[in-house]
Amino acid sequence: MASRRAMSGRDERHDDNPAEPPSSRQAAREFRAHEVRRGIGLTALSVLLPGLGLLWTRRRNVGLLFLGILAIVLISLAIILFSGGLVHGSAQLLTTKGLVLLLGICIGGGLLWLTGIVLTAVTTVGDRWPGQTRLLHGGFAALMCLVVAAPVALATRDVWITRSTFGTVFQGSKNKDAANPGGGSNPWKDIPRVNILLFGSDAGADRIKQRPDSLIVASVDTKTGDTVLVSVPRNMGHAPLPASNPLHSKYPNGFTCLPGQTDAACGLMEGIWQAGEDNKNLFPPDSEDPGLVTTRDAVSGVTGLKIDYTATVDLQGFQQLVDAMGGVYVNVKPDPNSSFDGIPIGGKLDSAGNVVPGSITGTIKPGYQKLDGYQALWYSRSRVASGDDQRMRRQRCMINNLISQVNPFEMVQKFTSIMSVAQKNIRIDMNQDDLPAFATLANRMKDGNMRSVNISDPVSNSNPNFDRIHALVQKAIDTPHNPKAPTPQKSTSPSASPSSSSSAPSSSGSSSSTSANPISDTADTC
Template sequence: MTDDVRGVGDGRRAVPKRDPDDTIIATRRELERRQSGAARTPLRSRHDRRIARARDVRRALGLTALSVLLPGLGLLWTKRRMIGLLLIGITLIGGISLAIIVSSGGLVHGAAQLLTHKGLVMLLLFTIMGGLLWIGGIVLTALTTTDRRWPHQTRWMHAVFATLMCLVVAAPAAYAARDVIITRNAFDQIFTKRYTNDPDAATPKGGSNPWKNIPRVNLLLVGSDAGADRYSQRPDSMMVASIDTKTGDTVLVSVPRNMGHAPFPASSPLHKLYPGGLVALPGQTDAAAGLMESVWAVGIANKNLYPKDDPSPGLSATRDAITGITGLKIDYTAVIDMSGFEQLVNAMGGVWVNVKADPGQWLDPQKGIPIGGVIQNGQVVPGSITGYIKLGYQKLDGREALWYSRSRVASSDDQRMRRQRCMLNDLISQANPFQMVQKFPSIMQVAAKNIRIDINQDDLPAFATLADQMKHGNIRTVDISNSRSNANPDFAQIHRWIQQAIARKHTKKKAPAPGQTTSATSSPSTPSSSTTTNPISDTADSC
C-alpha cells in the first residue's frame, strides 16, 4: 500500500490510497461470515411455516369470537388491550345501569319504566349505541389480529368470519330497535290525555309504592263495535273494575245496555237536563232512547253543555252515568274495539276458557255457545247461526273468544255479561310476559288501532305494578242486572251490594295445576245469575 501525498505541499491532509485487493478480501470475509451465521440458524421449512400460520389464524378467529361474547374482550390479548378494557368498562357500566333501572321497585315496575316516554328514548339510544359499540369491537379485533403476510385466501376467510360475527350482533340489535320504535308509535296512539277537573283524581306518585295514599282505582272498560276513535257509536259492553291497590282484589260490575233511568251526578252537565235520571224525551222514537246504550249518543248530542276542551263528551257522559249507577267515581277509562279484540287474542296466541252452557239457554244448550245468529220477531233467522263453541275447557282463538263474549241469541244480556267477566278473568290470570314478548310487534300493532286508554304513559310503572298485584288478588262479581229491575233499578241497593263486595276480606289464591280450570282454585261461593239471590260471587265460580 502506498500513500497518496497529494496536497502535502499546499498544507492539505494526506489521504491514503485504497488497494483494490483489500476490498475484494473484505467482501469475501463478509460473505463467509454471513454463510457461517446462516449455517448456525437455518430457515424454517414450508411445513413449519404453515403450522405457524394456522396457529395465528386460529388465534385471530378465537379472539374475534371473544369480542362477540363481550364488546372488546378479544382485544385484551392484543396490542390494543387498553381499548378492549375501555369497551368492556363502557359495556359493564351500561349493563349495570340498565339492571338497576329494571330492578328498582320490583321487576315488573322497573321494566315498565322503560316503557315511559323517557324510558323508550333511552332504550332506543341504548340499543343503537350498544349495537354499534359491539360491532366496532368485533371489527377492531379482526383488524388487529389480521397478518398482512397471510395469503389472500386466508385474509378473505378471516374477513368473512368477522362479517358473520357482526351480523350475529347486528340482527338482534336491529330487531330490538324496531320493537322500541313500534312501541313508541303504538303508545302515541293508545295513551290519550285524561280529561278531568277533579283535583282529587287518583293519580299515582313516584317511588316503589306509587299507590301508597290511593286505596282503590276504578277503571271503566268500554267495548265498542266501532273503532276506538269512532265515539258516535253506541258501546257494546260496559264494565267497571274496582281494584284494591294493596291486595289486588278486584270487583267487577257489568252495566246492562238496557238499564234505564241512569242517574247523573250533580257535577255532570247532563244532570240539569235529566235530574231524575236518563229517560226518553218527547219525540224520541229510538228503541234505545232512555237506556244506557244511548248515553254516549246523548253526550254527543249535547256537547255544547260540556267544556270546549273535552275531547269526547260521549265518553264523559257514559262515565258520569256509570258513576251514578255504581256509586264509584271512575278514575280511568279504556275503550276497546270488539273486532280488534279478536285480533288481540289471536296475537296473544289464544285464551283457555272453560265453556259452559248458559243457565236458562233455550237453544241447543248441549251444543255450546252459538256463533252468529239474528233474531227477528222473536225467532232466530234460519242459517244465521254459523257454528257453536263446544262445551269444555279449551283454547279459543280470537273469533271464538269474541263470540263467547258477545253471543246472546240463545240466552240473555245477563249471561253475555257473565261470559264477558269470565273472559276478563281468564285473560288476567293467563297473561304470560314471555309469550307477550315473542308476539310483541303484532300485539302492539293491533293495540294501536283498537285501544284507547286515558292513562298517562309515564304512569305505566305504577299500573304495571297494579296489574301484577291483580294476578294475586281475588276477582269478584256484583250482578246488578235483572230482567225485572233493569227498567227501574234500585240504585241505592246496587251501591250497597258493591260496597259489600269491596269490603270482603282477601283470601289467598292457589295457582291452578296444568290443565285445571281457574274455577277449581277459587274460594267457594254461591254463583248466581240474578240479583234476587246472591248478587256477589267469585267470578271464577260462574265460569
C-alpha cells in the same frame, strides 16, 4: 432514533403476532396459519362481548374501555329491573323515558359491539398476509358483524314498535278527579282504591253510531288486589248525570228519551256515548272526548263509584288480541234454561224476541277448552240463548281467565302481533309513565279475590233503584279479603291440557253458572 422506532414497531407487531416470521417457506406457512387462527379466534371473542378479543392485542385498553361500558350498562339495567321488584322494574323500561333509554342502548350498544368486532379484525390482520387470506379474514369479520347486527336490529325494531304503540294506546289522563299513583316501590300507598271502566266498543262496519257492547267497572283494592267487577246493563235507563256534565241541562232527571226521539237506544246506557258525541257543542273546546266523559259520568252515577280511568277496546280488536296471545282457556257451560248445548255463535232476534232462523252459525260446546279469538268473542257477546245477564256473567268470566293466564314470557314471543293489534284497537286514558304502578297493581290482582256484582234487574232496568245499587256495590267492596276464596291465579288451569289440542280436561272446583246472591266470587260463577 430510527433504531428505536424500528424496535418499537417490532414490539407493537409482537403484541399482535407472537413471533417474528421464520425464514424457511414451510415455517412461514405454519406461522401465517397460526396468525390467521389467532385473528379469527380473537375476532370471534369480540362477538361474545364487545371488544373482548382486543384484550390480547396492542389495543388492550380499548377492549377494557368497551367492557367497562358494557358493565356500566348491565349494572344500571339490573338496578332499574330489581328496584321495587321485577314487575315494577320491567315496567320502568316501558315508560316514555325507559323506552328512549332502551332505544339508545340498542343503537349505541349495537354500534359499540360492531366496532369491537371490526377493530379486532383490523388489529389482528398480519402485515404479510396475501390478499386472499386478508379477504377471507375480512369476510369472517363481516359474517360476525351480521351475527350481532341481526338480533340488535330486531331488538331496536321491537323497542321502536313499542314506543309507537304506547304513544297511541296511552292517551294521557285529562280526568282531574283520577287517582294518580305516586312513585317508588309502593306507588299506591296513599290511594286505597282505583276504579277502571272497561268499555267494549260495538262500532263495527254495520253500526252507524258508537255504542257499548259491554260496560264493566273493575274496582281494585290497591293493598290486597281484591277486585270487584260490576257490569252495567246496556238496557239500563235513567242513568244520572252530574251537574258538572254539560248534558245535565238536557237530562236533569237522568238519561231518558227526549221528545221526538225514536232511536231504540235513546234513554239507555247503550246510547249515552253517542249522546255526548251528538252534543259536542255543549262541551268546552279543551274537554276530553264528550262521549267518553258522558259515559264515564253515567257509569259513575249508576254504580256510585268515581271512575278514575277508562280502557276502550274494539270488539274485533279483542278477537285479534286473543288470537295474538295464542288463545284463552275457558270452562264453557251452557247458560241456565238454555235450549242450546253450549254457547251459540251468531244469532239475531226478531221484534218478538225469537231467534231468526239460520242466524246461528255454530256453537261453542261445553267443557274446559282453549278458545281462539273468534270463539272467545262470541263466548263474551252471545245473548240469543238467555239474554244480557248471562252475557255479562260470561264477560266477567273472560276477564278473570285473561288475568289469570297472561304469561309475560309467551307475550314476548308474540310481541309484534300483540303490539299491532293494540295500536289499532285499544285506547287507555292514563299516562304511560304510570305503567310501573299499574303493573304492580295487576300483579297484586292475580293474588286477590275477584268478586262479581249483578246489578241487573230485567223488571226495573228501565227505571232502577240507584240507592239500592250503590249499597250493593259498596257491600261487595267492604267484603274483607278471603285467603281461601278463588283468585284469578287459582281459578283456571291453562296447563291442564296434556297436548296442544283445543280441549282440556275439565277444571276443578266448578259450580253452577248463576248465583241467587247478587254478590259472588267470579270464579265460582264460571
